[in-house]
Amino acid sequence: MLLLAVFVSVRSGPPSTGMVTGYISPCVGRRVPLFTSTGARVFSDSGTVEALRGRQYLKPVDRWTSRFVFPAAVAARERVAQNQKFRLSSLSPGQYVILAHYARGNGITWQDVSVIGGRSADVDLPDMCK
Numbered sequence: 001m002l003l004l005a006v007f008v009s010v011r012s013g014p015p016s017t018g019m020v021t022g023y024i025s026p027c028v029g030r031r032v033p034l035f036t037s038t039g040a041r042v043f044s045d046s047g048t049v050e051a052l053r054g055r056q057y058l059k060p061v062d063r064w065t066s067r068f069v070f071p072a073a074v075a076a077r078e079r080v081a082q083n084q085k086f087r088l089s090s091l092s093p094g095q096y097v098i099l100a101h102y103a104r105g106n107g108i109t110w111q112d113v114s115v116i117g118g119r120s121a122d123v124d125l126p127d128m129c130k
Contacts, residue, residue: 002003003069003112004101008100009049011095014074016093016113016117016118017076017089017090017091017092017093017115017117017118018091018092018093018116018117018118018119018120018121019086019087019088019089019115019119019120019121020051020086020088020091020096020098020113020115020120020121020122020123021086021087021088021120021121021122021123022085022086022098022122022123022124022125023044023083023085023086023124024044024045024046024047024049024080024086024100024102024109024124024125025044025045025109025126026036026043026044026045026127027045027102027104027105027107027109027120027127027128027129028127028129030054035081043083044084044085044103045085045100045103046079046081046082046084046102046103047080047100047101047103048077048078048079048080048100048101048106049077049078049079049080049086049088049100049125050073050074050076050077050099050100050101051074051075051076051088051091051096051097051098051100051101052070052071052072052073052075052076052096052097052098053058053071053073053075053092053094053095053096054071054073054095054096054097055071055078055095055097056068056069056070056071056097056112057069058120064097070097070099070110071097075088075091075092075093075096076088076089076090086100088126089093091115092115092117093115093116093117094114095112095113095114095115095116096112096113096114096115096128097110097111097112098110098111098112098113098123098125100125101106107129108128109125109126109127109128109129110125111123111124111125111126
């Protein structure tokens with residue numbers, strides 16, 4: 001009697017994911033350092049950071065004006081305090097827009113990033129309030 005064994009390779013766990021970390025630059029509109037009430041320098045602002053799967057693009061509104069359009073699918077979201085690093089983990093490999101809404105006011109900042117499985121990308125979101 002001949003016994004034939006078949007082995008099937010089963011991958012355990014989710015597919016390899018990546019991570020994006022970084023800080024939100026303060027929305028100051030000028031190059032003057034900000035300080036907290038305790039005198040510590042503010043190098044990062046507070047707000048909500050999102051990883052939007054896809055890319056942003058400019059959409060014409062009329063002959064002279066365009067506006068940015070961002071992807072709708074939110075892959076991850078995190079709230080951060082001043083001087084706190086954001087960490088968006090478990091992101092599938094691909095293109096993302098890392099978008100931050102400042103806690104004060106209605107300002108936003110963003111950066112395009114490529115996520116690679118098994119790796120971490122460090123992204124500091126720029127001050128676009130200038």
